[in-house]
Amino acid sequence: MNESSYYSAMINDIDTILFDLDGTLLPLDQDRFAQGYFELFAKQSGLLGYDVKAMAKSLQAGLLAMMNNDGSMTNKERFDSVFTSVTGYDAQEMNERFLPFYEGMFESLVEYAAPTPLARTIVDTLASKGYRLVLATNPLFPRVGTLTRMRWANLFEDDFACVTTYEDFSYSKPNLGYYREIVDRLDLDPSHCLMVGNDVGEDMVVLEMGMKAYLVTDCLINPHNIPLSHFRHGSLKAFATEILS
Template identity: 45%
Template sequence: MRRNRVKTVLFDLDGTLLPMDQELFVKTYMKELALKGAAVGYDPQELVQIVLAGVEVMVKNDGTMTNEERFWELFMARFGGEMEKHIEVFEKFYQNEFARVANVVNPTRLANQTVQVLRDKGYELVLATNPVFPKVATLERMRWAGLNPKDFSLITTYENCHYTKPNVDYYREILAKIGAKPQECLMVGNDVQEDFSVAKLGVQVFLVTDDLINTAGDDYSQLPQGDRQGLLDYARSLPSVLS
């Protein structure tokens, strides 16, 4: 498959454009959420448990609801009360305390440099980050990474998606939203299982080996790959798609 057929590049965020140790990120995120929850009257341990359970129901989503609807269906069944008040707590958390989690990520200029190289060459860009976060939290993580949301034609969040990684229907939904053919797309990620199930559709892939995740121990030796500097070099080698 010729790489010069690519017109659209899909990027993972966490561990790809935003360097991080995922386990440390989740641990710190849950710690801050528990502190916020305790401060406003939730049982902190129970809040963390239901949020993690909410991720699981989103991962199992069958497409009949958005991920947002799945999450809040579970949350409200446990906590009850006024949904708007619960949502406000989360929004304020992501706008304020969540910023402390930035202390455990390691932003690199290579991320935005890669994005700008591809933008200048005319590629359509999609931020294909696993949509288990609301938009407010995703935009915050993009800010940590030094990325401009305006550079992306689509940013996947729990509000606008009905599936999650590694479900191939998550990628089908993206392609349908942007009107792209699989063979004209490239997926860039650091998780062999979650990011590259898209290859089943005929989408090309590039594995970022920094912060590599390979939970199933799959052989990835034949995949196009490199560290973040290698990704930037690869982007520079791609042809312009400007007409």
């Protein structure tokens, strides 16, 4: 199959395209970003007068709880419950006091990203062709933190039919429940959906529910070294060049 046929087959009968953000539309060194995020969170905790060790422990425990969430409550509710259990602090008060963090100090983490104009080009072109677009980023961040990272990629909430954040979703990747929430919320047919992401474990799992998938290899995450031949794959530039022609 030549390249044109390869990409034509991928988008045949597709009406909705789901995009991961970090490492996909926003090239990112995820390990350094995560380390920087934990360090800034601890710094802000100290500035606000919280016990830094307790806050760091609560962040780790809260993230793990969200990653294992079972759909019985939103990821935010799950995080807040664990946060209060670990620290004894009031979660609502903490969230309010941390809001300026995501509008200020969090911005410095852009140094671990390498924004590309391809993101804007891809979104604009696909929208003009009538595709429904979803920003299917793992819903572990508050909306404000997600919108900030989107802005680094020159993307905005109005570009998408849905942006997944921890306030609104009750599962996380790679749980298929997360993708089913998107499908149910937007009344989608999985067989008419394409997921574009850089994480073999978290994004390619959609194949199990009948979606198509494209693996972006620029910031590839593949800890189990699964052969890439199992997936349609290539760089974001290759995706842009072929899918948008």
